[in-house]
Amino acid sequence: MRSFQPGDKLSRTEKMLSTDLDQETVLMSIEAGAYYGMAGTARTIWEKLQTPMTFAALVDELVKQYAITPEACAAELQGFLGEMEREGLLHVE
């Protein structure tokens, strides 16, 4: 599995349709026809990535918003971002 580095530039894939429903953002992949629901922190991360940013910048943003240390946040993000990338939701440069 990939390990994200602080300088990795993250952006959302453009090939998604999205809508809001209750407290969730619902995404549909145009190519695969798959659906994803983003709630809570996942939704926050998805919204932040509307503007492409580095892994380090994303950690900074989240630390400001949630009671979490940068180290713990970076560790948590590894798993979630990896999953997003595997599903084709995330573009990494």
Next chain:
Amino acid sequence: MSSGDYYTFGLHIRSEILCPELMIHAQPGAEPEVTIRLLSQVPEVTESLEKKYYEVEPRTFRMSVGGVAHYLVEDGNRISVEPAEGATLEKIRLFLLGSAMGALLYQRGLFPLHGSAIETPWGAMIFVGPQGVGKSTLGSQFHRKGYKVLSDDVCAVTTAASVGASVMEVLPALAHFRLCTDAFERLGVPESGIFHVDKFVVPLGEGYCSHPVPLKAIHVLGNQESGDPIFEVLRGFDRVKYLLENLYRPEYLERQSTQSDLMRMAGAIAQQSAVIKVTRRRDTALIPATVDFLESAWEETFGPPRASAPKKENG
């Protein structure tokens, strides 16, 4: 050329092709929102007989049905029909009121679901599901029980985005039902119905609803081999998936901007109305029981019906 003024999907339509399936418009003098023209020129036959061919461009939809007609739908307000030599009006209307109208609804920014809809004291109830699951048959049984029918086959839902309104409504569509033969026999509808491709067309008489009705719930019908019927109010993002899966001919949409509009509409519809999975045995003898089951489930879920409940057959 003579023409008829009709009211369908909330639209005033002036058509040079007479359509007995549609409601007559109450004020034919007014300027229509949609015109249907019958052109005399015979289209070139580009495809083999009975093979369907279509092309989608922004604001334009073209379709050729071999041996029937060529259809051109533009800007959500004009349909031109060039009939093939020897084509019957009945067949020409079948594709006009189905595919061509479906494309027009997309052009107008409506959310067309493949299913039937009825008016109930709780609001409009829509039934969607795969081909042959029994959408029309169920709607028809509600009709027999005194409920008014809003639509069969294609249900157009308005959203804030399409009409600038805050309430979502189901627009009244056709004044007839298309039923499979087994259901036709079971429901004992008199011979007034006519055999129409693979389905019987049954005029609804006074039993159709002529005004838009606020949307209450969308039911996704499914079958099971045995057991009691199941009524499951869905939560979560699956609701959006079910709505998009049951769009009428989504292949008529190829532009991404329209797709993203539809995605947003699906979210808004799921937010404001209930999406319910209904699973029951597909047995025509059980249709009346399914209707009773749904009435009880609605009362349990949405509270007692308003005072103006429809009259029931057996009191």
